[in-house]
Amino acid sequence: MTSDGTAGARPPSRLSPDRLVVRYRVRGVDVRQVAEAIRVEQTIEFPYELAPAWIRETIVGRIESIDGDPDDGSVTLSYHPDVVGQEPAQLLNVVWGNVSLFENVRLVDLSLPDSLLRLFPGPRLGVPGLRALLRAPDRPLLATALKPMGTAAADLARMAGILAANGIDLVKDDQGLTDQRWAPWDERVARCAEAVRAASERAGRPSLYLPALNFPGPQLLDRAHRARDLGAGGLLVVPGLVGYDAIRALAGDPDLGLPIMAHPAGAGSGVVNPAQGWRHGLLLGLFARVQGADVCIFPHAGGRFAFSQQVCDDIAAECRRPLPGIAAAWPAPGGGIALERIDDTLAVYGRDVVLLVGGALHRGDLATNAGQLRARVEEWTDPAHSE
Amino acid sequence: MTSDGTAGARPPSRLSPDRLVVRYRVRGVDVRQVAEAIRVEQTIEFPYELAPAWIRETIVGRIESIDGDPDDGSVTLSYHPDVVGQEPAQLLNVVWGNVSLFENVRLVDLSLPDSLLRLFPGPRLGVPGLRALLRAPDRPLLATALKPMGTAAADLARMAGILAANGIDLVKDDQGLTDQRWAPWDERVARCAEAVRAASERAGRPSLYLPALNFPGPQLLDRAHRARDLGAGGLLVVPGLVGYDAIRALAGDPDLGLPIMAHPAGAGSGVVNPAQGWRHGLLLGLFARVQGADVCIFPHAGGRFAFSQQVCDDIAAECRRPLPGIAAAWPAPGGGIALERIDDTLAVYGRDVVLLVGGALHRGDLATNAGQLRARVEEWTDPAHSE
Numbered sequence: 001m002t003s004d005g006t007a008g009a010r011p012p013s014r015l016s017p018d019r020l021v022v023r024y025r026v027r028g029v030d031v032r033q034v035a036e037a038i039r040v041e042q043t044i045e046f047p048y049e050l051a052p053a054w055i056r057e058t059i060v061g062r063i064e065s066i067d068g069d070p071d072d073g074s075v076t077l078s079y080h081p082d083v084v085g086q087e088p089a090q091l092l093n094v095v096w097g098n099v100s101l102f103e104n105v106r107l108v109d110l111s112l113p114d115s116l117l118r119l120f121p122g123p124r125l126g127v128p129g130l131r132a133l134l135r136a137p138d139r140p141l142l143a144t145a146l147k148p149m150g151t152a153a154a155d156l157a158r159m160a161g162i163l164a165a166n167g168i169d170l171v172k173d174d175q176g177l178t179d180q181r182w183a184p185w186d187e188r189v190a191r192c193a194e195a196v197r198a199a200s201e202r203a204g205r206p207s208l209y210l211p212a213l214n215f216p217g218p219q220l221l222d223r224a225h226r227a228r229d230l231g232a233g234g235l236l237v238v239p240g241l242v243g244y245d246a247i248r249a250l251a252g253d254p255d256l257g258l259p260i261m262a263h264p265a266g267a268g269s270g271v272v273n274p275a276q277g278w279r280h281g282l283l284l285g286l287f288a289r290v291q292g293a294d295v296c297i298f299p300h301a302g303g304r305f306a307f308s309q310q311v312c313d314d315i316a317a318e319c320r321r322p323l324p325g326i327a328a329a330w331p332a333p334g335g336g337i338a339l340e341r342i343d344d345t346l347a348v349y350g351r352d353v354v355l356l357v358g359g360a361l362h363r364g365d366l367a368t369n370a371g372q373l374r375a376r377v378e379e380w381t382d383p384a385h386s387e
Numbered sequence: 388m389t390s391d392g393t394a395g396a397r398p399p400s401r402l403s404p405d406r407l408v409v410r411y412r413v414r415g416v417d418v419r420q421v422a423e424a425i426r427v428e429q430t431i432e433f434p435y436e437l438a439p440a441w442i443r444e445t446i447v448g449r450i451e452s453i454d455g456d457p458d459d460g461s462v463t464l465s466y467h468p469d470v471v472g473q474e475p476a477q478l479l480n481v482v483w484g485n486v487s488l489f490e491n492v493r494l495v496d497l498s499l500p501d502s503l504l505r506l507f508p509g510p511r512l513g514v515p516g517l518r519a520l521l522r523a524p525d526r527p528l529l530a531t532a533l534k535p536m537g538t539a540a541a542d543l544a545r546m547a548g549i550l551a552a553n554g555i556d557l558v559k560d561d562q563g564l565t566d567q568r569w570a571p572w573d574e575r576v577a578r579c580a581e582a583v584r585a586a587s588e589r590a591g592r593p594s595l596y597l598p599a600l601n602f603p604g605p606q607l608l609d610r611a612h613r614a615r616d617l618g619a620g621g622l623l624v625v626p627g628l629v630g631y632d633a634i635r636a637l638a639g640d641p642d643l644g645l646p647i648m649a650h651p652a653g654a655g656s657g658v659v660n661p662a663q664g665w666r667h668g669l670l671l672g673l674f675a676r677v678q679g680a681d682v683c684i685f686p687h688a689g690g691r692f693a694f695s696q697q698v699c700d701d702i703a704a705e706c707r708r709p710l711p712g713i714a715a716a717w718p719a720p721g722g723g724i725a726l727e728r729i730d731d732t733l734a735v736y737g738r739d740v741v742l743l744v745g746g747a748l749h750r751g752d753l754a755t756n757a758g759q760l761r762a763r764v765e766e767w768t769d770p771a772h773s774e
Binding site (some may be wrong): 041046049050051082087098099221249265270272305335354 | 538660746
């Protein structure tokens with residue numbers, strides 16, 4: 001682990017492969033005392049000495065190692081997978097339930113045994129599947145958001161058509177577009193989907209429209225099927241607003257089959273406090289991906305948010321970390337990518353990236369900007385394009 | 388607002404009553420610059436100068452006031468309610484969407500206009516309704532959790548019966564009990580509900596059993612109805628695991644009619660970082676209550692978690708703050724309440740409190756401890772009981 005606790009090696013390999021392994025960075029308090037508290041708090045929440053022996057041995061977490069200084073170090077804990085059972089929400093509870101109420105404890109590593117990984121679908125398409133769907137075998141993908149809020153559905157659809165016609169692969173709703181009166185959800189989804197379809201057909205290259213799906217849990221699957229029936233090519237989900245399990249429910253629906261973009265709005269407090277919460281990559285990369293996000297959006301270093309390049313690298317690495325049976329997801333830096341710095345951004349992330357460019361496309365002519373962006377990315381991928 | 392930003396006066400009354408009003412504490416950065424960023428980031432997320440005039444005026448947030456020092460102050464913003472529209476998740480997005488990714492910004496006040504309050508059911512029973520249901524016109528209520536995890540369903544049911552027989556009003560699952568093999572959900576709910584029903588009948592005073600309901604959103608309502616059919620008298624929901632909207636969906640179900648306890652597991656990063664997140668009372672008190680929580684659990688000062696008494700007072704105050712059409716909720720301090728300090732705890736919270744006593748009941752004889760706790764609370768409420 002680096003000194004700021006944002007990146008970390010995987011837990012020691014001597015651990016039993018069938019246990020859930022969690023590592024926390026602990027600062028300013030007695031690390032061993034916190035470790036003892038966590039292993040009980042996250043399981044039995046009961047006076048340890050009063051619990052039956054088998055519960056103390058099997059249910060309570062096991063301290064695998066404690067490293068660092070007595071008041072500034074890390075602890076690695078492991079749990080029997082039956083403590084989670086078959087419920088995805090209980091995994092979150094074991095990893096980050098009551099311990100989320102502790103100050104100065106940060107989740108820095110998480111390793112799921114195969115028996116728990118199986119609870120999660122992972123990305124339905126991921127990097128290889130989305131490349132095939134978009135007929136983009138080797139280049140970075142381009143995404144943008146329909147905005148600003150307040151624009152009528154017909155105007156958003158016109159914008160969507162221009163963006164698709166000029167080579168933007170993924171045209172998504174801004175995450176704040178829901179069912180407002182200026183652009184009611186049904187009308188917006190139908191019009192934008194049709195505009196993207198028509199533009200794609202004319203251009204002879206596929207683009208997808210992804211409406212925002214910030215609806216209550218009980219409506220989630222119905223709305224997703226409705227979006228697909230209206231022509232949506234994917235879905236935008238904001239787990240910080242509707243829960244990470246919403247991604248899993250959508251990715252796990254056998255009849256839906258739409259790629260999912262995960263947006264970080266509302267999830268910030270889970271990562272931005274350096275001594276508390278989750279390592280950025282674990283929440284915005286690994287956890288979203290395991291639930292089923294094909295594309296994981298995060299604020300790009302140098303944009304409107306104070307994410308460092310180290311943090312962005314961490315998220316991208318967790319989108320790509322090899323995991324048995326789980327495809328790689330696309331890291332999607334956004335939140336203020338400048339057109340004039342596209343080459344720098346591509347140099348950082350490489351080919352397997354979705355560049356989410358928003359407001360910058362609207363400074364000047366939208367069609368021209370989108371077309372030039374697409375051309376630049378194609379040239380970067382294969383310099384022969386420019387000849 | 389006090390110097391630490393945890394408590395705050397309500398926004399100035401000169402504000403239009405039909406606008407959503409939000410106040411943030413901002414530290415270590417230029418408050419005005421952050422205010423300008425937030426009002427755009429939370430709405431159009433688009434270059435301000437490129438937006439049409441009516442969108443700048445109607446959709447973008449309005450800065451109502453900026454107070455304090457240039458780099459350590461607070462900003463009050465207001466929004467047109469149509470920016471939220473009719474979707475509860477979009478309220479969360481406007482209040483705490485992209486701004487959640489900002490360091491050093493804390494949500495310290497939130498005021499919903501009537502048009503947005505109407506999106507939320509509030510507590511179905513709240514303080515008056517739960518008093519009527521439990522035939523407890525004036526005393527504090529008692530709650531406990533079935534634990535430890537690993538205990539078989541039959542043994543948990545035996546425990547539940549003892550607790551109900553000895554005067555515990557609300558017998559809930561520990562939040563980590565889900566569908567594990569030691570006590571499968573259906574079996575546990577059926578057995579515990581029956582044990583509590585039988586014990587209540589024998590004792591001639593009502594107690595309720597509240598199973599944990601940490602299921603995926605699409606299953607939520609079905610599982611809740613199943614719990615009621617199995618005899619559950621209420622529901623335990625953990626919004627930090629399944630989303631705050633789960634409470635609203637359950638409280639708003641017209642056929643369910645069960646009281647809801649909200650547990651803070653998983654929600655900690657939203658409140659425990661002093662310069663970021665939400666003021667404790669707003670998230671764990673007001674927001675949970677507006678969604679429909681009848682009882683809001685939080686860690687008691689002096690227990691296993693580092694919550695100060697000031698923070699606990701804030702949560703209790705937000706459970707009780709007068710709101711049009713929204714009943715008061717019960718504050719429920721827990722997480723390490725000691726039996727020998729019950730009088731101190733009652734002195735702090737008064738009569739309208741649910742005391743959530745867990746592990747302490749198990750030190751010694753469970754029936755004796757529960758009975759003595761009930762007797763002590765009755766004596767405290769009406770000293771004539773002890774004569």
